[in-house]
Amino acid sequence: MSLSSQHNRGSGPLPELHVAMVGHAFMGRAHGNAYRQANHFFDLPFQIVPAVVVGRDQERAAAAASRLGFQRATTDLGAVLADPRIDLVDVATPNDSHYAIATAALRHKKHVLCEKPLAMTLAEAKAMAALAQKQRVRVGVWHNYRRAPATKLAAAMIARGDLGVIRQVRAVYLQDWLVDASLPASWRTSRKTCGSGAHGDLNAHLIDLTRALTGLEFESVCGVQQTFTKARPTADGKGTAKVDVDDAFCFLAKFRGGAIGTFEATRMAPGRKNHNCVEIAGSLGSLRWNLERMNELEVFRYDEPRDGQGFRSVMCMDSVHPYAANWWPDGHIVGYEHTFVHHLVDFVQALHSGAPFAPDFRDGVAVQAVLDAALQSCRKGGWVKVAK
Numbered sequence: 001m002s003l004s005s006q007h008n009r010g011s012g013p014l015p016e017l018h019v020a021m022v023g024h025a026f027m028g029r030a031h032g033n034a035y036r037q038a039n040h041f042f043d044l045p046f047q048i049v050p051a052v053v054v055g056r057d058q059e060r061a062a063a064a065a066s067r068l069g070f071q072r073a074t075t076d077l078g079a080v081l082a083d084p085r086i087d088l089v090d091v092a093t094p095n096d097s098h099y100a101i102a103t104a105a106l107r108h109k110k111h112v113l114c115e116k117p118l119a120m121t122l123a124e125a126k127a128m129a130a131l132a133q134k135q136r137v138r139v140g141v142w143h144n145y146r147r148a149p150a151t152k153l154a155a156a157m158i159a160r161g162d163l164g165v166i167r168q169v170r171a172v173y174l175q176d177w178l179v180d181a182s183l184p185a186s187w188r189t190s191r192k193t194c195g196s197g198a199h200g201d202l203n204a205h206l207i208d209l210t211r212a213l214t215g216l217e218f219e220s221v222c223g224v225q226q227t228f229t230k231a232r233p234t235a236d237g238k239g240t241a242k243v244d245v246d247d248a249f250c251f252l253a254k255f256r257g258g259a260i261g262t263f264e265a266t267r268m269a270p271g272r273k274n275h276n277c278v279e280i281a282g283s284l285g286s287l288r289w290n291l292e293r294m295n296e297l298e299v300f301r302y303d304e305p306r307d308g309q310g311f312r313s314v315m316c317m318d319s320v321h322p323y324a325a326n327w328w329p330d331g332h333i334v335g336y337e338h339t340f341v342h343h344l345v346d347f348v349q350a351l352h353s354g355a356p357f358a359p360d361f362r363d364g365v366a367v368q369a370v371l372d373a374a375l376q377s378c379r380k381g382g383w384v385k386v387a388k
């Protein structure tokens, strides 16, 4: 481990964990906030130091570094990776750059936290996971929705058998920001830069969340996709750019062991802003979580008195719930940004203790295998086995 100063906990300052963050827009802000918040609210084995923002334009990177509380900014990723003071590299850039940045960081034996989807293809994802293992560093994928108090509780309930045998998963991730056909093209609407559209963006989260909540592994999938708006104005307004990724992508899934599932991701669902909702049905009951009401978990169980049965809503911000006691008194809710803080906190603790951290790059590979199989199914038609 290349951590900058090694002091014993309790007998002096904490050892520092120096972070280099590549990319500084939407996810840069979410991650940057986490680096600042984590030590304030959680008792961590390291002092996290937001050291450097890496961008493509010095002025914009410097402005972001100052706004997000990083010490400095640069456009020279090579120099950052060669700097022995940097412990952790955060990849918060568009999908087509994850592989190059993450593997360069791994070759320099940096720990890596990478945004999702891990890679553009299954082959890339596998190579990243293999390199991480070879270099003996710690890695994670920012599937932050695993770490809402309510989703963490849902996973614990399912693991202890509250729902019995899991039979069905109903997962939708619905947004509407592409309904407007005049919205300009971006890296998110070009296959070259993002690989796929709503599928890699939103289904990736649903796939990871399903694996995290249920422990189920995907066996085969059957997909259908559609691009409703085939071209968009370019960002400079001077022309049009072809849209060659899906606006909406649905797939059916069979899981190993006999469970089945339906998955739907779209950026064309009028009125749905960030409706990330998973319902799990088991032999003894069901549960449902929706990001837009992220502190609540809806639970139905047959072992409650029949005349009072029904879905009830558990407010997951009591001190007994995951992460809740680190924030505010009971019922004082948390939001979207806290899921990133929790992700970071768990990663940093695992880094110190040596305990496993999930999702790591092997989990990223598992997600990528499902994404790729569903894309293949759309091309060929019919069911496609998910690579193991």
Ligand SMILES: NC(=O)c1ccc[n+]([C@@H]2O[C@H](COP(=O)([O-])OP(=O)(O)OC[C@H]3O[C@@H](n4cnc5c(N)ncnc54)[C@H](O)[C@@H]3O)[C@@H](O)[C@H]2O)c1
Pocket: 022, 023, 024, 025, 026, 027, 028, 054, 055, 056, 092, 093, 094, 095, 097, 115, 116, 117, 142, 143, 144, 201
């Ligand atoms: N975990 C989540 O909930 C979540 C949410 C949104 C996006 N994402 C993922 O995060 C990643 C970034 O998405 P975003 O919404 O922040 O995108 P964005 O367009 O808002 O920001 C991308 C940033 O990367 C920079 N950048 C682009 N190419 C670069 C390169 N080659 N080298 C260095 N910097 C580069 C841009 O200048 C910008 O700062 C994507 O992989 C996306 O799928 C995850």
